[in-house]
Amino acid sequence: MSVDLRDRMQYLLNLFLVNLYKFCSDIMDVEYITVSKVTDYISNIFRSDSKLKRVFIMGELSNAKLYPSGHLYFTLKDDDSQISGVMFGAVHRLKFRPKDGMNVLIQGRIEVYKDHGKYQLYVNKISPDGVGDLHRRFEQLKKKLYKEGLFDESHKKKIPNFPERIGVVTAPNGAAIRDIITTIKRRWPFCEVILFPSLVQGDRAASNISYQIRRSENFDLDTLIVGRGGGSIEDLWSFNEEIVARTIFDCTTPVISAVGHEIDYTISDFVADLRAATPTAAAEIAVPPYGEIKNAVNQLNSRANLAIDNQINDYKHRMDNIVSKHLFKNPSEIYAPKEMMLDNIVSRLSFSSKSLIGKNSNRLELIKNSNVFKDEEYIIKAHKEKLLLELSKLEVLNPLNTLKRGYALTKHEGKIVSSSKELKSGDEVEIEFKDGNVNTMVI
Amino acid sequence: MADENTSFEDNLKELEEIVSKLEKGDVPLDDAINEFEKAMRLVKSCDDKLKDAQDTIAKIVNENGEIVDFNVE
Structure with missing residues (x-):
């Protein structure tokens, strides 16, 4: 209940007490009145307030019960206050099944229920507080599956780079399948796309999506894209259902989720092997760009040729280097130095032998020319002189x-x-x- | 060996490896020439695949589990 409403109630209550006091003093001496009259009086005060005739209240349902009469009785509460409520003929008018704990938006009026002497909320329209409620459910499921490890990176399968067959679980008449086929055609026209048509919104969508994902497992797919185009949070809701999340997790084919627009995150996105922002983005992730791959092959081709040319040229260069060496052109240079060395040795040898002979013949000549050979008396004379000398020495000693x-x-x-x-x-x-x-x- | 049965991806990867090896230039010439010939076979195999550009085939699996042609629009 809004603060505004509570203030208003308080105000009314004060007003009521003041009037009651006045009323009582008026009648005190006159007469006693019935409970009904008091209640009528109170009821009239409520009815006379135009704001209470048309209220918009949000709160959480509790004690909701649909009676066989077709009326819905419930208590609407927030953390601090509560108010009883009733919806007549609810069984025909309700578009959802009210459950305790559900956040709802109610349009109606507040009147006094005379039988019980209390005020209550008469519902004109009731609807689930979609965003608030869905948001809470989303967070709850996300937390639960996260704890179970369904989002763990270790479970993520690699999306094949060059798929030959891609499955798509989406609506056959939506923009998503069109975008996906167009993109794949443009980027990688070698790939087959198989559509597994599914409902993508409404109550039956989640089980249908789940069924088609399981079915796709029999078709030998390289990659599976699961998704739909943009929409409201309610439209995308089936991709937040536990059954879809678990089927995606169990799927052996790598799954790319592609739900709504860039800003939309669903449970499917967390559990899928890869999240794409949109169906077009999913197709771009799923297949490589033809032009780039073609360029890559061409480049590898030229690089291979260049590499081998370089290597061969390198060898050629080395060969040329060897062949062009001076020695190869003038082979005589290999032995010319040796010849020189030989000549040198020969010349030194002849020189030294000559000089040896010369030296010795000189010596011979010297010997030949000595006095001994010129004068035979020379030796005798020399010895005679020596003898005479010796004799004279002897004479002294005689x-x-x-x-x-x-x-x-x-x-x-x-x-x-x-x-x-x-x-x-x-x-x-x-x-x-x-x-x-x-x-x-x-x- | 460039083989029709190996995937495009495997061929491309092997081609990349051979080219990097050749670019290092430390492969003996005889081996390098063998590797180069292998690279040329892989290039041809990849090119053949890329030339083989058919239009993307789009199919739909109907309620009976049969695959039939699917036309967008």
Whole structure:
């Protein structure tokens, strides 16, 4: 209930108390009135307030019960207040099944229910608070599946780069399939597209989508695109249903989800192997661009040719380098230095042998020319001179010369006596003088 | 070996590997020439596939599970 409404209630209550007091004082002395009269009075006050005749209230349903009479009774509440409500003939007028906990938007009036002496909400129109309610459900399911690990990166399958057969689960008459086929035709016309027609909005859409995804598994697809074009959150809702999320998760074909526009995120987007912002974007992800691939092949072709040309040229260059070497052109240069070396050795050899011979023949010549060979007397003469010299030296030492100076020489039995001990008494000795010998006897 | 049965993707990948190897220039000439010939076969195989551009075939699986042609519009 809005704050505004509560203030208004409070105001009315005050007004009512003031009037009641006045009323009571008026009648106090006069008469007692019935409960019905009081209630009527109160009821009239409610009815006289134009704002209460047409209220717009949002709140959460509780104790909602559809009676066999066809009326719906319920309590509408928020965190602080509550108000009873009733919708007559609800069974024919309701477009949804009211459930406790559901957020609803109600248009109606507030009146006093005299039987129970309380005010209540009479519903003219009731509808689920779509956005608020859906948002909560979305967050709840997202949290649940996240905890179960359905969004884990580890489960994500790789989308094939060069698919040959792509499946699409979407409406056969929507813009999505048209966009997808157009895009694939333009980018990668080698690919087959198989449509698995499905409802994409309404109550039966979720189970239908799920059925078609399972069915697609039998068609040997490389990639599966699941999605639809843009719409309101209610339109896209089937892609937020648990059954769709689980079927996508279980699908063995890599799944690209493509629901609505860039800004729309659905549970399918989280659980799919890849999320595309739009169906066109899904087709662009699903197939490679022909032109770029063609260029890539051409480039690889030229790079291969260039690489091999470079290598061959490199070898050629090395060969040319070797062949053009000076030595190859002038092979004599290989042995010319050796020849020179040989010549050098030969010349040195002949020079040295000549010089050896020359030296020795000189020596021979020298020998030949020596005095010995010129004069035979030369040697004899030289020796004679030497002999004479020796003789003169001998002359100095001659003992006879000593005798000439008065000395005498004593001999015994022909030997010179140099000591007195060599002689004994009676020995015959010979004394030699310069001019003759004397024989005598030792006494 | 460029083989009709290997996928376009495998052929393209092998071609890329061979070209990078050739560009390094450290493959002995005899091997390089073999690799080059292999690369040329792969280029041809990829080109053949790319020339083979038919119009995208769009089909629909009907309620009976039969695949029939699907025309947009």
